[in-house]
Amino acid sequence: xxKDIESDMKRKDVEALIVLGDTTLANPDLAYVVGTNLARGxxxxxxxxSQPLLLTSVLDLQNAKxxxxxxxxxxxxxxxxxxxxxxxxxxxxxxxxxxxxxxxRVSGKVVIAxxxxxASGTKLVDRLRSLGxxxxxxxxxxxxxxxxxxxxxxxxxxxREVGKRTTKVVEKVLDKLRSAKRRRGHLVLDGxxxxxxxxxxxxxxxxxxxxxxxPEGTIxxxxxxxxxxxxxxxxxxxxxxxxxxxxxxxxxxxSGYWFDLTRTFVIGRADRRAHRLFEAVQQAQxxxxxxxxxxxxxxxxxxxxxxxxERHGFKTVRDIFRGKIRKINSGFVHSLGHGVGLTIGERPYxxxxxxxxxxTGNVVTVEPGVYLPRYGGVRIEDTVLINSNxxxxxxxxxxxxxxx
Amino acid sequence: xxKDIESDMKRKDVEALIVLGDTTLANPDLAYVVGTNLARGxxxxxxxxSQPLLLTSVLDLQNAKxxxxxxxxxxxxxxxxxxxxxxxxxxxxxxxxxxxxxxxRVSGKVVIAxxxxxASGTKLVDRLRSLGxxxxxxxxxxxxxxxxxxxxxxxxxxxREVGKRTTKVVEKVLDKLRSAKRRRGHLVLDGxxxxxxxxxxxxxxxxxxxxxxxPEGTIxxxxxxxxxxxxxxxxxxxxxxxxxxxxxxxxxxxSGYWFDLTRTFVIGRADRRAHRLFEAVQQAQxxxxxxxxxxxxxxxxxxxxxxxxERHGFKTVRDIFRGKIRKINSGFVHSLGHGVGLTIGERPYxxxxxxxxxxTGNVVTVEPGVYLPRYGGVRIEDTVLINSNxxxxxxxxxxxxxxx
Numbered sequence: 001x002x003k004d005i006e007s008d009m010k011r012k013d014v015e016a017l018i019v020l021g022d023t024t025l026a027n028p029d030l031a032y033v034v035g036t037n038l039a040r041g042x043x044x045x046x047x048x049x050s051q052p053l054l055l056t057s058v059l060d061l062q063n064a065k066x067x068x069x070x071x072x073x074x075x076x077x078x079x080x081x082x083x084x085x086x087x088x089x090x091x092x093x094x095x096x097x098x099x100x101x102x103x104x105r106v107s108g109k110v111v112i113a114x115x116x117x118x119a120s121g122t123k124l125v126d127r128l129r130s131l132g133x134x135x136x137x138x139x140x141x142x143x144x145x146x147x148x149x150x151x152x153x154x155x156x157x158x159x160r161e162v163g164k165r166t167t168k169v170v171e172k173v174l175d176k177l178r179s180a181k182r183r184r185g186h187l188v189l190d191g192x193x194x195x196x197x198x199x200x201x202x203x204x205x206x207x208x209x210x211x212x213x214x215p216e217g218t219i220x221x222x223x224x225x226x227x228x229x230x231x232x233x234x235x236x237x238x239x240x241x242x243x244x245x246x247x248x249x250x251x252x253x254x255s256g257y258w259f260d261l262t263r264t265f266v267i268g269r270a271d272r273r274a275h276r277l278f279e280a281v282q283q284a285q286x287x288x289x290x291x292x293x294x295x296x297x298x299x300x301x302x303x304x305x306x307x308x309x310e311r312h313g314f315k316t317v318r319d320i321f322r323g324k325i326r327k328i329n330s331g332f333v334h335s336l337g338h339g340v341g342l343t344i345g346e347r348p349y350x351x352x353x354x355x356x357x358x359x360t361g362n363v364v365t366v367e368p369g370v371y372l373p374r375y376g377g378v379r380i381e382d383t384v385l386i387n388s389n390x391x392x393x394x395x396x397x398x399x400x401x402x403x404x
Numbered sequence: 405x406x407k408d409i410e411s412d413m414k415r416k417d418v419e420a421l422i423v424l425g426d427t428t429l430a431n432p433d434l435a436y437v438v439g440t441n442l443a444r445g446x447x448x449x450x451x452x453x454s455q456p457l458l459l460t461s462v463l464d465l466q467n468a469k470x471x472x473x474x475x476x477x478x479x480x481x482x483x484x485x486x487x488x489x490x491x492x493x494x495x496x497x498x499x500x501x502x503x504x505x506x507x508x509r510v511s512g513k514v515v516i517a518x519x520x521x522x523a524s525g526t527k528l529v530d531r532l533r534s535l536g537x538x539x540x541x542x543x544x545x546x547x548x549x550x551x552x553x554x555x556x557x558x559x560x561x562x563x564r565e566v567g568k569r570t571t572k573v574v575e576k577v578l579d580k581l582r583s584a585k586r587r588r589g590h591l592v593l594d595g596x597x598x599x600x601x602x603x604x605x606x607x608x609x610x611x612x613x614x615x616x617x618x619p620e621g622t623i624x625x626x627x628x629x630x631x632x633x634x635x636x637x638x639x640x641x642x643x644x645x646x647x648x649x650x651x652x653x654x655x656x657x658x659s660g661y662w663f664d665l666t667r668t669f670v671i672g673r674a675d676r677r678a679h680r681l682f683e684a685v686q687q688a689q690x691x692x693x694x695x696x697x698x699x700x701x702x703x704x705x706x707x708x709x710x711x712x713x714e715r716h717g718f719k720t721v722r723d724i725f726r727g728k729i730r731k732i733n734s735g736f737v738h739s740l741g742h743g744v745g746l747t748i749g750e751r752p753y754x755x756x757x758x759x760x761x762x763x764t765g766n767v768v769t770v771e772p773g774v775y776l777p778r779y780g781g782v783r784i785e786d787t788v789l790i791n792s793n794x795x796x797x798x799x800x801x802x803x804x805x806x807x808x
Contacts, residue, residue: 020522022749023749025619025620026430026431026519027430029521037621039620039634058731058732058733058737059633059634059737059738060634062632062634062635063634074731076724076730076731077731081724081725084757089757090543090544111523112522112523112526113521113522113523114521114522115430115519115520115521115522116519116520116522116525117433117517117518117519117546117548118424118516118517118518118519118520118522118525118528118529119515119516119517119541119542119546119547119548120541120542120543120544120546121520121522121525121526121541122516122525122526122529122539122540122541122542123541123542123543123544124541125522125526125529125541126541127541135526136526137523137524137525137526137527137528137529137530137531138523138524138526138527139494139524139527140494140524140527142521142523142524143523144521144523201612201613201615204612204613204615205609205612205613207612208605208608208609208611208612209605209608209609211605211608213617213618213619214617215429215617215619215656216429216443217658228466229463230443230463230464230466230467231466252619254621320480320485321485326480327462327478327480328462329462333462333463334463343430345426345427353488353493
């Protein structure tokens with residue numbers, strides 16, 4: 001939570017935290033600390049034990065004032081144009097930061113964060129260091145990674161809302177598929193043989209109705225292509241009975257918050273192998289959901305899923321760490337889950353390497369999957385909130401395997 | 405263009421360029437060099453005078469092979485997991501980069517680019533420097549800014565396509581507004597009084613039909629709120645005759661490329677002041693479009709627009725640079741335009757400070773605007789391609805001021 005920033009700065013002996021960028025859109029750290037949209041970005045500045053300051057373009061001033069930072073000023077008010085005239089365009093930006101630091105009498109360690117081009121970022125850091133500023137890098141988990149991993153009540157409200165709307169989209173799509181006519185094993189939608197492309201357009205329309213966007217796209221894959229977890233689906237592929245369909249949707253709302261939900265199903269009847277995959281994955285998810293709670297080392301949730309999947313006779317990534325295999329392209333080939341918030345992949349990660357205990361307010365996906373090359377794959381995913389007793393599922397959609 | 409990377413590396417005496425990140429989505433530099441989607445990102449490595457190498461997660465390998473880099477390998481193939489065991493999780497990533505650099509016998513300057521958190525980026529750079537790597541920052545225009553500013557034929561095709569679809573959305577929306585019934589000066593859509601919210605939902609649906617997304621939203625503002633160029637529109641505001649409406653749409657297609665288009669209009673008749681604003685802005689845009697061509701200093705295009713707008717009796721940002729005023733909140737308060745490509749704001753910028761000559765293959769917005777606080781604003785924007793004879797408008801939509 002935002003309030004963790006102060007204590008983490010103290011713990012890391014950081015006197016000033018600067019978060020900057022040229023837009024809040026692709027810069028979740030900046031979006032997080034300012035709590036509003038800034039089309040042209042800005043500079044967030046926080047000295048330890050002081051209230052933060054935000055500098056923005058005059059164009060973003062109105063939006064800036066709607067955010068979390070009480071003291072808002074413009075680049076112009078801080079004399080940015082004058083610095084351009086005096087020091088030249090290239091040096092004006094480091095000079096502006098230097099001016100802020102001097103005004104707040106910062107002499108200790110300074111961390112500069114925010115998603116930015118590393119090549120020009122390195123230039124900026126080197127320049128500020130040459131001007132005497134004690135810039136230091138921040139080890140992972142960074143101050144902002146720690147803060148962002150624990151969601152506030154306000155953030156949870158946003159995520160719940162995205163979850164509700166995402167669930168509506170998924171149900172609409174499943175209803176559409178259920179009610180579609182079938183012609184010799186193929187689905188017919190609006191009088192034509194349905195393809196992945198047809199369904200994806202329907203998904204986009206439903207997302208629009210729910211005022212959601214899917215900046216990273218949506219996975220709707222059928223048949224063999226479900227064996228590749230990142231295959232988005234081949235637009236021309238026909239929607240056919242008895243084939244595995246992986247529908248993985250990860251939309252974002254205007255608030256900036258994301259959600260992540262996956263259902264795997266077949267239309268009509270599934271064959272025995274598909275049932276075996278589904279059962280393994282569903283049991284793995286149940287096992288993980290059963291142990292998730294505050295204090296649990298993240299890796300334990302993943303181990304639970306691996307236990308179940310291995311018991312069903314499939315490989316898992318754990319075999320690599322055990323040195324049993326060198327690569328994996330069959331079985332449970334990825335991690336169990338990841339945090340969700342202002343990005344669709346953040347801390348905490350439910351991976352075998354992550355020993356950190358989970359905390360109340362973490363929002364994570366729980367998405368085991370089993371994939372068999374040249375056959376297909378099954379993945380089931382929900383987004384859940386960790387609390388002191390266990391976890392709460394934020395996506396209330398049934399896991400129906402055979403749509404009839 | 406991508407081929408400029410080699411010459412720019414040579415000019416800057418850079419022996420190796422590394423572009424990295426954890427996803428291609430919010431990382432246009434990485435997306436650009438790899439030319440494909442990598443959900444988990446990767447490391448692009450290019451030694452001067454050599455073909456590039458791309459390292460990705462095994463999950464992204466199939467997508468990676470569809471991209472521009474011929475030599476693709478996985479983190480696992482480069483022994484990432486082993487490095488984790490040997491050096492610990494925190495040090496494995498710099499060790500992996502070091503391993504690549506050693507394998508390619510790089511001893512000269514190395515630039516690390518790509519949109520990443522600066523705090524952990526600084527940590528990475530410092531660590532690599534401590535391991536003997538000669539990392540250097542890159543001054544703006546960076547190697548990738550230069551390459552990306554000139555679009556290839558393939559990129560232009562993508563942008564033209566987004567432009568075509570964006571134009572379709574705009575025309576659908578204008579048709580809908582034109583054909584809507586009116587009740588005592590208010591627009592009625594689907595039996596109800598239309599609001600900005602109603603229209604925005606219609607816009608979203610049309611975007612979905614055109615397979616476009618609008619990750620930064622859409623501006624549809626009416627009345628006084630048009631005086632603030634970044635006001636997206638108040639959802640509850642009714643759509644009323646005779647009021648200025650600014651409709652600024654900036655969608656992205658699945659290709660990653662964006663487009664930017666603004667129309668300002670009133671439904672029914674506009675008052676005299678609105679006409680004055682519209683004429684000033686339209687003439688300013690015409691003047692800029694008339695001079696834009698290869699070789700023109702970018703600032704000249706902006707000066708042309710300022711000339712026209714000042715002649716119409718409005719202030720411009722030029723007055724700040726001339727020291728006539730300290731701030732500006734009335735008149736032409738922003739720059740003339742910006743590049744469009746894998747982002748919605750990139751080089752070249754058509755600003756008063758930018759003396760660089762334009763080149764064939766630049767794609768820029770031309771968007772003069774005049775804003776009067778407490779009254780409203782007018783902005784007209786097209787996205788154009790610079791060529792040796794002039795410029796080509798990529799958005800073929802009329803500029804109808806009074807919809808009837």
